[in-house]
Amino acid sequence: MQKLESRHINVHYGTTQALKDINIGIDANTVTALIGPSGCGKSTYLRLFNRMNDLIDGIKIEGQIFVDGKDIYEKGTNVDSLRKNTGMVFQKPNPFPKTIFENVAYGLRVNGITDQKFIEERVETSIQQVVLWDEVKDKLKKSAFELSGGQQQRLCIARALAIQPSIILMDEPTSALDPISTAKIEELIHELKTKYTIVIVTHNMQQAARVSDHTAFFYLGELVEFGITKEIFTNPKREKTQNYITGRFG
Amino acid sequence: MKTINENKLAISKRRSQNIAFFLLGFLGYFIVAILLVILSFIVIKGFSVISWDFITKMPEEGMTKGGIYPAIIGTLYLVAGSMLFAFPIGVLAAIYMNEYVKDGFVKKFIKQMTNNLSGIPSIVFGLFGMSLFVNKLGFGDSILAGSLTLGLLVLPIVIRTTEEALKAVEDTFRQASLGLGASKWQTTRRVVLPIAFPNIITGLILSVGRVSGETAPILFTVAAYFLPKLPTSIFDQAMALPYHLYVISTSGTNIEESRPIAYGTALVLVLIVLITNLLANALRKFFGKKVKMN
Numbered sequence: 001m002q003k004l005e006s007r008h009i010n011v012h013y014g015t016t017q018a019l020k021d022i023n024i025g026i027d028a029n030t031v032t033a034l035i036g037p038s039g040c041g042k043s044t045y046l047r048l049f050n051r052m053n054d055l056i057d058g059i060k061i062e063g064q065i066f067v068d069g070k071d072i073y074e075k076g077t078n079v080d081s082l083r084k085n086t087g088m089v090f091q092k093p094n095p096f097p098k099t100i101f102e103n104v105a106y107g108l109r110v111n112g113i114t115d116q117k118f119i120e121e122r123v124e125t126s127i128q129q130v131v132l133w134d135e136v137k138d139k140l141k142k143s144a145f146e147l148s149g150g151q152q153q154r155l156c157i158a159r160a161l162a163i164q165p166s167i168i169l170m171d172e173p174t175s176a177l178d179p180i181s182t183a184k185i186e187e188l189i190h191e192l193k194t195k196y197t198i199v200i201v202t203h204n205m206q207q208a209a210r211v212s213d214h215t216a217f218f219y220l221g222e223l224v225e226f227g228i229t230k231e232i233f234t235n236p237k238r239e240k241t242q243n244y245i246t247g248r249f250g
Numbered sequence: 251m252k253t254i255n256e257n258k259l260a261i262s263k264r265r266s267q268n269i270a271f272f273l274l275g276f277l278g279y280f281i282v283a284i285l286l287v288i289l290s291f292i293v294i295k296g297f298s299v300i301s302w303d304f305i306t307k308m309p310e311e312g313m314t315k316g317g318i319y320p321a322i323i324g325t326l327y328l329v330a331g332s333m334l335f336a337f338p339i340g341v342l343a344a345i346y347m348n349e350y351v352k353d354g355f356v357k358k359f360i361k362q363m364t365n366n367l368s369g370i371p372s373i374v375f376g377l378f379g380m381s382l383f384v385n386k387l388g389f390g391d392s393i394l395a396g397s398l399t400l401g402l403l404v405l406p407i408v409i410r411t412t413e414e415a416l417k418a419v420e421d422t423f424r425q426a427s428l429g430l431g432a433s434k435w436q437t438t439r440r441v442v443l444p445i446a447f448p449n450i451i452t453g454l455i456l457s458v459g460r461v462s463g464e465t466a467p468i469l470f471t472v473a474a475y476f477l478p479k480l481p482t483s484i485f486d487q488a489m490a491l492p493y494h495l496y497v498i499s500t501s502g503t504n505i506e507e508s509r510p511i512a513y514g515t516a517l518v519l520v521l522i523v524l525i526t527n528l529l530a531n532a533l534r535k536f537f538g539k540k541v542k543m544n
Contacts, residue, residue, distance in 0.1 A: 057352050080432075081431065084430070086429070107430035110440070
């Protein structure tokens with residue numbers, strides 16, 4: 001059984017079709033990169049896995065998305081627990097206007113955990129996982145806004161890890177960061193892979209090549225090609241993929 | 251040939267820019283000038299009557315002498331009462347509109363109605379307040395009836411500014427919170443509201459200014475021509491600054507003699523609005539800082 005699977009996914013925003021019959025299977029503990037020009041539907045596809053698209057007015061989703069073999073768009077799905085199992089990281093670092101500690105503790109608190117000792121342990125472990133502990137351990141009570149952009153983004157990843165998800169969705173997580181912070185996040189993605197299944201949307205072709213095991217190339221709402229990253233970047237089967245990864249359009 | 255044309259173009263572009271700058275600058279300063287003229291008019295005319303006694307004593311000799319203490323107290327009661335009513339209801343309504351209702355007919359309808367509500371002349375609110383709160387619900391001419399009427403009047407302002415404040419909160423904050431398994435209400439209460447709070451305070455500032463200056467809505471619902479003592483409960487009538495100003499300028503016992511008191515009253519009214527604005531601004535800054543700290 002694959003960790004994530006989409007079958008015959010069609011998504012409409014009003015009259016425009018954002019995704020056309022997408023079929024992909026993603027194995028556990030792998031990194032999958034979604035690439036393609038702006039507006040190709042890759043972000044929309046990413047957000048299907050934690051039902052974040054539900055928030056958009058006038059969206060219509062057809063088909064099935066399986067997480068651990070269960071169709072998450074079936075009636076009666078507990079969306080809150082689905083999202084608890086899925087950490088999400090956004091384009092711009094978006095820590096809450098709270099202390100560093102409370103940012104990471106937030107997910108635990110809203111899920112009804114009150115054991116302060118457990119919360120403290122989880123917060124520390126999560127911040128250590130993103131290699132931020134040494135930088136913030138003395139200022140956990142300070143505002144998260146005092147951190148640099150790269151630190152904020154790692155804090156946001158820690159925030160997502162604190163609730164112990166099995167899937168991490170990343171929507172262009174480094175596009176607002178400098179090269180050094182970007183390198184740190186990419187390194188992190190490598191390490192997190194052993195424990196989590198990661199799907200990452202990226203505009204950066206080199207990043208996709210560096211961090212991912214599989215790559216899916218989207219164009220105008222269609223899945224043009226999906227396969228092992230090495231093959232996609234060295235020997236793509238479709239001409240459109242070839243043109244895109246060599247920078248001829250997009 | 252071409253270079254000459256380009257030179258001409260550059261000159262005319264610069265000239266029109268200069269004219270535009272001058273006009274815009276002039277208009278900007280013109281507005282400041284109007285404000286200064288009005289303020290200095292009131293200050294010059296009213297300053298001489300202002301004294302500790304003026305703001306702490308009861309009116310005397312048919313309101314031609316003495317202070318305006320009961321009117322100040324009445325206005326403060328009305329501001330507090332109307333805010334107590336309008337602020338929670340307005341904020342909750344705005345939260346419902348912005349966070350819960352999907353775009354569509356219902357939202358448009360409520361929005362249109364809110365806009366219409368703010369377009370109703372304040373005297374009509376007064377009439378409505380009299381018929382509903384004073385007569386139908388039997389509150390009589392009272393602080394309660396007046397506060398509710400004023401509350402209704404400022405409800406649209408509170409709703410609209412709160413809505414704007416909520417709209418200004420970036421969606422990724424909501425998504426990040428929901429993505430961690432938080433419910434919509436948890437997200438609204440713990441993430442969205444704290445971020446929006448400093449801006450919501452702006453709605454409060456605007457409403458306080460509006461409430462303390464309104465005359466028509468309190469005319470039939472609470473305002474007393476003259477009271478020898480302070481109100482002791484929310485079912486008592488009260489004097490209020492704007493109405494007091496109106497009374498001693500138009501139907502006092504001796505209009506000429508009470509003229510200085512009228513200007514003094516106007517000055518106190520302006521000062522109250524100014525002080526609440528400053529206070530609310532400080533509050534806004536304080537909460538803005540606190541939001542980042544928590």
